[in-house]
Amino acid sequence: MNIFVCIKQVPDTETKIELTKDNSNSYIDTKEIKWIMNPYDEFALEQALLIKDQFKTGVNVIALRVGAINPATEILRTALAMGADEAILVEATENLSPYPTALALKRAIDKFQKPVDLLLSGKQSIDYDNFQVPQILSTMLNIASVTQIVSFNITSDSGSGSGSFKVQLKREIEGGAVEIYNLNLPLSCSCNKGLNTPRYPSLPGIMKAKKKSITTYTLQDLAIADSEKRIEYKSYFLPKEKPPGKKYTFPEGDVGKQRALIEEVCNSLKKESVL
Amino acid sequence: MSNSKSNSILVFIEINQNNHDIKDVSKQILSNVSILGADVIIIGDDLSDENREKLKNLGADNIYTVNSNIFPGSNYSPDGFARVVSEIIKGNDYKFVFSGVTSKSKDFFPILSATFNSAMISDVTKVDIDGSSNISFVRPLFAGKCLANVIPVDNGPRPYFITVRPNSLTINPTPKIGRGIVTNKSPTLSANEIRSKVFELVKGASDRLDLTEAKIIISGGRGMKNADNFKLLHEMANILGASVGASRAAVDSGFAPHSMQVGQTGKTVSPELYIACGISGAIQHLAGMRTSKYIVAINTDTNAPIFTKADYGIVGDLFQVVPILTEILKENI
Numbered sequence: 001m002n003i004f005v006c007i008k009q010v011p012d013t014e015t016k017i018e019l020t021k022d023n024s025n026s027y028i029d030t031k032e033i034k035w036i037m038n039p040y041d042e043f044a045l046e047q048a049l050l051i052k053d054q055f056k057t058g059v060n061v062i063a064l065r066v067g068a069i070n071p072a073t074e075i076l077r078t079a080l081a082m083g084a085d086e087a088i089l090v091e092a093t094e095n096l097s098p099y100p101t102a103l104a105l106k107r108a109i110d111k112f113q114k115p116v117d118l119l120l121s122g123k124q125s126i127d128y129d130n131f132q133v134p135q136i137l138s139t140m141l142n143i144a145s146v147t148q149i150v151s152f153n154i155t156s157d158s159g160s161g162s163g164s165f166k167v168q169l170k171r172e173i174e175g176g177a178v179e180i181y182n183l184n185l186p187l188s189c190s191c192n193k194g195l196n197t198p199r200y201p202s203l204p205g206i207m208k209a210k211k212k213s214i215t216t217y218t219l220q221d222l223a224i225a226d227s228e229k230r231i232e233y234k235s236y237f238l239p240k241e242k243p244p245g246k247k248y249t250f251p252e253g254d255v256g257k258q259r260a261l262i263e264e265v266c267n268s269l270k271k272e273s274v275l
Numbered sequence: 276m277s278n279s280k281s282n283s284i285l286v287f288i289e290i291n292q293n294n295h296d297i298k299d300v301s302k303q304i305l306s307n308v309s310i311l312g313a314d315v316i317i318i319g320d321d322l323s324d325e326n327r328e329k330l331k332n333l334g335a336d337n338i339y340t341v342n343s344n345i346f347p348g349s350n351y352s353p354d355g356f357a358r359v360v361s362e363i364i365k366g367n368d369y370k371f372v373f374s375g376v377t378s379k380s381k382d383f384f385p386i387l388s389a390t391f392n393s394a395m396i397s398d399v400t401k402v403d404i405d406g407s408s409n410i411s412f413v414r415p416l417f418a419g420k421c422l423a424n425v426i427p428v429d430n431g432p433r434p435y436f437i438t439v440r441p442n443s444l445t446i447n448p449t450p451k452i453g454r455g456i457v458t459n460k461s462p463t464l465s466a467n468e469i470r471s472k473v474f475e476l477v478k479g480a481s482d483r484l485d486l487t488e489a490k491i492i493i494s495g496g497r498g499m500k501n502a503d504n505f506k507l508l509h510e511m512a513n514i515l516g517a518s519v520g521a522s523r524a525a526v527d528s529g530f531a532p533h534s535m536q537v538g539q540t541g542k543t544v545s546p547e548l549y550i551a552c553g554i555s556g557a558i559q560h561l562a563g564m565r566t567s568k569y570i571v572a573i574n575t576d577t578n579a580p581i582f583t584k585a586d587y588g589i590v591g592d593l594f595q596v597v598p599i600l601t602e603i604l605k606e607n608i
Contacts, residue, residue, distance in 0.1 A: 011417070013539045013540060013558070013559040014557070014558050014559065015417070015420075015558075016420070016558060017416075017417050017420040017421040019421070028416075028421060039540050040540075097394065098385070098394070098395065099388075099389075099392075099393075099394050099395075102389070126417070126418065126539055126540060127416060127417055128416055129397070129398060129415070129416065129417075129418060129543075130395075130397045130398075131381050131385070131397055131398075132385040132388070132395055132397060133385075134385075135353070135382070135383070135385035135386045135389070136385050136386070136388065136389040138386070139385075139386050139389035139390060140389060143470075144354065144470035144471040145353055145354070145382075145386060145470075145471060146353070146471050147353070147381065147382045148378070148381075148382075150533075171378075171382075172378075172534055173378035173379075174377065174378050174479075174485035174487075174488070175479040175482070175483065175484070175485050176479030176532065176534045176535075177476065177477060177478050177479040178476070178477040178479070179351065179473045179475075179476055179477075180473065180474045180475040180476070180477065181471055181472070181473060181474055182474045183470070183471055187471075192533070193533045193536070193540060193541075194532070194533040194534075229428060230393065230394035230427070230428055230431045230432070231394045231396055231425055231426070231427055231428060231431070231435075232425070232426050232427075232428050233423050233424070233425055234411075234423075234424040234425065234426055235423065235424045236416075236421055236422070236423050236424075237421070237422050237423075237424075238420075238421055238422070239415075239419060239420075239421075239422060239565065239566075242584065242586070244583070245570070245582075245585050245586035245587055245588060246586070246587055246588065247577075247582055247585070247588040247589075247590065248587070248588065248589050248590065249577075249589075249590045249591070250589050250590060250591025250592070250595065250596055258595070258596075258599055259599055259603065261589070262589075262596065262599050262600050262603055263603055265571065265587045265589070266600075266603055266604065266607065268587065269548065269569060269571075269587070270607075272569060274491075274547050274548045274568065274569050275515075275548070275604075275607075275608070
């Protein structure tokens, strides 16, 4: 069984986003950013590794990403250290929108010449928050798709990683309701928080990862033309800061004063018609 | 219908399961874009006369309905919904297909866009229509830490698929009145066209609106100390008809499930009122709730970053403040 795991390199959640000053606020300044593996992709990779642990033999995990080569923070190396067997990098110097990203992934998978049994991805990347690539890619690969799964259960008729598989998935929707899906492979799942707890790379894992190879394609290799963009990010701007609000100190002990303060806040909210 | 007469916009409409009214976000979109000529599609929800009239008055010309029995044994299928909507699109000449950001549209709109080889712009918070009927969009990035102006490229494959975040557009009070012509469609779907469908639906414990749609949210952070104390917030929420959220710290400490998490790795919300209890305001949390119209923060630490975003900040112990607040609300609402 080949499990492909899509991974994106994104700025850490504590990153404060700044715009480049030189170029009329046109782009995001990435100089000071700490790069991490997209947190939702970590759940996808962990799920692939859990399947590998479950079946012991016959499972091949391939991590793939589209993005710039950045040796200092190459998260594909982290994925290999966590336990992925192979990795594919599609080199792209800029952040591609979802359609060309999915097309690049599709063509990289075709070129790699291993059939997809299971495609795992994070439900969205925490930078551009599109929530699109797994579904577009699954449509291009002509396989079933389920998004934002919180539970993944797989059984094999042979007990190993080769044979016939049955999968039960749970997907969380509005108000905490859960949809249950029973499916066969091939299949694409996008993963949500709550699915599992990602492992850390082990020291032997890190040593082994150094010997594993990363197959690299360029966008030219995959014939991804500029015309595949379809949408244009014209300009970027930061949200307007609110004027500072009112700050009260809750008086200790005096219940009358305490009530008076809270009543004042409630009355202000009523005046604004929010209560 | 001939293509030359086709409207330029299709809106995917959803109905609230608890009160059978049209979802606010569906109304927000339709009333703002129907000026350009809009049709609507509703799948699996039997259309009441009342809702038909509402859609007409929000500007819907053609109202396409698809019976709920097309997916036997379930009410949803991502590829099934994509297939049904694509049938309607193929008979027309739409430039844009809209939906609110909901768990269904997030799931199947990208599939739909891929079947037309066209692009989708997710989670927009602003739709601008200029004098020549050109449309441009604003969408947040990094959970709202930054925003971008996004446009479709000239001559790109049509239609473009657009999802709009709930509560980001206001309902246009004077929309164009549409023709309101109902057409029932019964697409034929073979079994191999529906690969994934819901086998079983397990209802959530709460019948409250989802955080992304809620008008009022009361959130708890690490300061709640344990899961049991969240009942204080639920009690206040019951009075206000609010939904209850949590910070990442509270979720990671096991006080609340991830479905309640607000922030960059949870839900991004825009309620009219957000009450943060015992939340310090990490940058990833602020990103997820900063577009709330009014923010009330209760925290013992006067230096907590949440106070920089709060319209009303109360420096105090939530275990003292929340019960008094609940009591006052109970007397007044």
